Amino acid sequence: MRYAETGFNLEIDLTRGNIEKVATDPRDTELYLGGLGTNAKLLWDRVPPEVEAFDPENLLIFGAGLLCGTPATGCNRTIVSTISPQTKLMAFSMMGGFWAPELKYAGFDKVVLRGKSSELVYIWINNDKVEIRDASHLKGKGAVETAELIQKELNQPKAQVAAIGMAGENRVYYASIEQGRSSASRGGIGAVMGDKGVKAIVVRGTKDINIAQPAEYLGLCNEVLEYIKYREDHPIPGVMPILAGLGSPQEMKVHDEKWHTENFMWGNSRTRRKDFWNDEIAEEWTKTMEDSRTRLISCYNCPMKCGATISMPGLPTYMMKCFSKLTYTMAAFSDLDFGLRIAQKATEYGLDGFSTPQVMAFALELLENGILTDDDFPGMPDDSEGRFYWLLDRIVRREGIGDILADGTYWAALKIGKGADAYAHNNIKKTEQLPLKLSMLNPIYFLMYSTGEKMNITQIEGQFPQAPFPKREHREKFVEDWIQVPDDRFKQYFLDWEPRGENSMPFYPTVPMVCDIVDWQERMHYIDDALGMCAGLSSFPLKPPYHIHNYPKFITSGAGIEMDEEKLTKAAKRYRTLVRAVNIRRGMRRADEAPPENHWKKRFPELETELLDAYYELKGWNNDGIPTTESLQDLGLDYVSEDFIKRGILDK
Amino acid sequence: MKAEKKTKIVKTIRIDVDQCNGCRACEVICSAVHAAPKFSSNNPARSRIRIIRDPLRDIYVPVLAGEYTVAECAGRDKYMIDGKEYDECSFCRASCPSREEFKEPDSGLPLKCDMCEDEEDGPQCVKWCLVDALIYEEREEEVAEDEGPETLEIGLESLADKYGLETLMETMARMAKKG
Ligand code: SF4
Ligand code: SF4
Numbered sequence A: 001m002r003y004a005e006t007g008f009n010l011e012i013d014l015t016r017g018n019i020e021k022v023a024t025d026p027r028d029t030e031l032y033l034g035g036l037g038t039n040a041k042l043l044w045d046r047v048p049p050e051v052e053a054f055d056p057e058n059l060l061i062f063g064a065g066l067l068c069g070t071p072a073t074g075c076n077r078t079i080v081s082t083i084s085p086q087t088k089l090m091a092f093s094m095m096g097g098f099w100a101p102e103l104k105y106a107g108f109d110k111v112v113l114r115g116k117s118s119e120l121v122y123i124w125i126n127n128d129k130v131e132i133r134d135a136s137h138l139k140g141k142g143a144v145e146t147a148e149l150i151q152k153e154l155n156q157p158k159a160q161v162a163a164i165g166m167a168g169e170n171r172v173y174y175a176s177i178e179q180g181r182s183s184a185s186r187g188g189i190g191a192v193m194g195d196k197g198v199k200a201i202v203v204r205g206t207k208d209i210n211i212a213q214p215a216e217y218l219g220l221c222n223e224v225l226e227y228i229k230y231r232e233d234h235p236i237p238g239v240m241p242i243l244a245g246l247g248s249p250q251e252m253k254v255h256d257e258k259w260h261t262e263n264f265m266w267g268n269s270r271t272r273r274k275d276f277w278n279d280e281i282a283e284e285w286t287k288t289m290e291d292s293r294t295r296l297i298s299c300y301n302c303p304m305k306c307g308a309t310i311s312m313p314g315l316p317t318y319m320m321k322c323f324s325k326l327t328y329t330m331a332a333f334s335d336l337d338f339g340l341r342i343a344q345k346a347t348e349y350g351l352d353g354f355s356t357p358q359v360m361a362f363a364l365e366l367l368e369n370g371i372l373t374d375d376d377f378p379g380m381p382d383d384s385e386g387r388f389y390w391l392l393d394r395i396v397r398r399e400g401i402g403d404i405l406a407d408g409t410y411w412a413a414l415k416i417g418k419g420a421d422a423y424a425h426n427n428i429k430k431t432e433q434l435p436l437k438l439s440m441l442n443p444i445y446f447l448m449y450s451t452g453e454k455m456n457i458t459q460i461e462g463q464f465p466q467a468p469f470p471k472r473e474h475r476e477k478f479v480e481d482w483i484q485v486p487d488d489r490f491k492q493y494f495l496d497w498e499p500r501g502e503n504s505m506p507f508y509p510t511v512p513m514v515c516d517i518v519d520w521q522e523r524m525h526y527i528d529d530a531l532g533m534c535a536g537l538s539s540f541p542l543k544p545p546y547h548i549h550n551y552p553k554f555i556t557s558g559a560g561i562e563m564d565e566e567k568l569t570k571a572a573k574r575y576r577t578l579v580r581a582v583n584i585r586r587g588m589r590r591a592d593e594a595p596p597e598n599h600w601k602k603r604f605p606e607l608e609t610e611l612l613d614a615y616y617e618l619k620g621w622n623n624d625g626i627p628t629t630e631s632l633q634d635l636g637l638d639y640v641s642e643d644f645i646k647r648g649i650l651d652k
Numbered sequence B: 001m002k003a004e005k006k007t008k009i010v011k012t013i014r015i016d017v018d019q020c021n022g023c024r025a026c027e028v029i030c031s032a033v034h035a036a037p038k039f040s041s042n043n044p045a046r047s048r049i050r051i052i053r054d055p056l057r058d059i060y061v062p063v064l065a066g067e068y069t070v071a072e073c074a075g076r077d078k079y080m081i082d083g084k085e086y087d088e089c090s091f092c093r094a095s096c097p098s099r100e101e102f103k104e105p106d107s108g109l110p111l112k113c114d115m116c117e118d119e120e121d122g123p124q125c126v127k128w129c130l131v132d133a134l135i136y137e138e139r140e141e142e143v144a145e146d147e148g149p150e151t152l153e154i155g156l157e158s159l160a161d162k163y164g165l166e167t168l169m170e171t172m173a174r175m176a177k178k179g
């Protein structure tokens, strides 16, 4: 018997309309765990670098994490992986919500789509009964609307629906896949779904998930719940409220937006408004939020309530979480009322809340600077809000200038020319980043930004405080119950970290310390993504309930795979390296690994070189960021080194 | 004969629909605690508590499984509460032919909440609902003493439904003679 996982993938060939239930190899679970890990293995094995995002041979994989569907609190992530049209690299975006557990109860760990359907279809998985159904009547419908219509036509109110909107149908490079309160947004995976002609995947499952060592596993789950309660009662002192507790940043709960609005950039990630926040705005925005927010809501099996149901007067209800609350507001120099209204439309269209506002602000900046002209924007209103709505409608339909903008700032700038690339200034690996511009280089963030392959800093950072605490006694207090560190040396790094003087940034933490910290941060995210755990209860917050010390026990008692910290660390390194291998084979190299040039005002080129050199070495990569034959062999990835040698990427 | 009045502890769960966030942790743990062996599997479709949930209409009603009923009732009325429209069934605890709630997925056998009587620390759904949508309460109530043994009655009733009351009585009579 397989435990925690079902042991089956659902393989669907859309070109031929073929549906197959395929047993998976339990040895792969041992090596790559599940979720992202086994997704990466499938992409490596079956999608060679010649295959482009919109080729029928590209796979679109919906992987439920290894522990999804078990009683482990907050374990509900679907990891969607494919080749991204935007980066041309491997995209892996995660969504919370309810879809992954439902898939497990239906008896599958993954849905693997290949080929292309000539007509728009949706896939209906009802336990073992799987159908490809006509979706022509859903063409152009919103993602939230689609979910409702399908639940009604199937008479299945409990079915979980992952759907795309018009943006995905029209292959917008930053189209998302929406699922109730959650979405998988980065990397344009919604565009790949649209390209494959799939409007939605609908799941209902009523089967059991088995646990290898029931009493031990539930004991661990109860410990996690106890710790969550403890952390709710003991927020971390001295850090800002959204970082003090657990969960995703509590944007739906928190009204005080002084920090975001005064520290993040407005417009096309350009303008800092230092004295923006005042009582009047606070009062107005609080009212907007309170009038529209009907309820705080959670993902499957989680008490954290990171999302909210939003009903703006006169608009259909939708659900939201996190920082998309402010991205539209700030890109358009507007207010929260506008932000929540346009987000309703963008959610129905199925668009990434980070890239979309930035692309629109970029277009308007090009207009302001004469690179684009009024002729490119026929009929566009004069006011900022009106312009954003106008652009949004053009982008998702790929009409006029919208067709160019639908490829994101990087590709749009290439097409537009005339120096437009200077305005696509906030990208890493062709992907729009959070609108942040800071003063002095932070070595930890430098490495995370540069080497991250998840494209989103919130999915790379975490665990280690973002800044030193001013007083030593305060730091001492912090490390007292810091049980999550893999080793006590991390406590020492933090204890000695000062805001000013010798032990301050950018030269402290020292290069080896920085590498160590970033490696830990990244490892935890990769483990979460294989197990299906929400980063909000694990790799993202300070002092989370899940960590490197209890995870092995969860895997042993849940999935019945003997695990310890060392073996887990190695497994995570294995599939992390495999993700890199997929991207290396697609041409990614050291030159691509850089934060936006203007991310920090004060840069330290020599130190930055030293950081990358040292980090690559720690990871077992050569000086160009390519995993070495030796390290690949050590991880049992001989097949990767053989391929690299055959392709001339590595020497014999 | 007139029944004597006596006080008895009634175990109840107070359900605060305003607190529910729709996470379904209660369904997870209920199904896990009733698995055999305990916790060896879980499956919300076997849970004895269900969240009647319609997020876009802000409807979240945790319902604990009550009696099995052989035929659906006439209840098709609507309740308007705080501007939200609820089906009458949203509050009903019955395992009833008109819906899939409270039935074992494979056998279709009815499920009923047993208040986790085998658990030392009481109802597990309450324990796992960290947001206090479910609160365990014990109340003293006066009851007539000679109330029939409930489970026996339910068992007999479902046998009667299955085989017909007459056959059942004949069988019982036969058994009594043998006895
Ligand atoms: S912490 Fe928040 S985002 Fe994470 S699973 Fe829980 S409700 Fe979802
Ligand atoms: S555990 Fe509580 S909050 Fe979650 S669905 Fe059940 S009753 Fe609602």
Ligand code: SF4
Binding pocket: B029, B030, B031, B047, B048, B049, B064, B065, B112, B113, B114, B115, B116, B123, B124, B125, B126
């Ligand atoms: S009290 Fe126990 S049996 Fe009843 S619904 Fe809650 S967990 Fe299930």
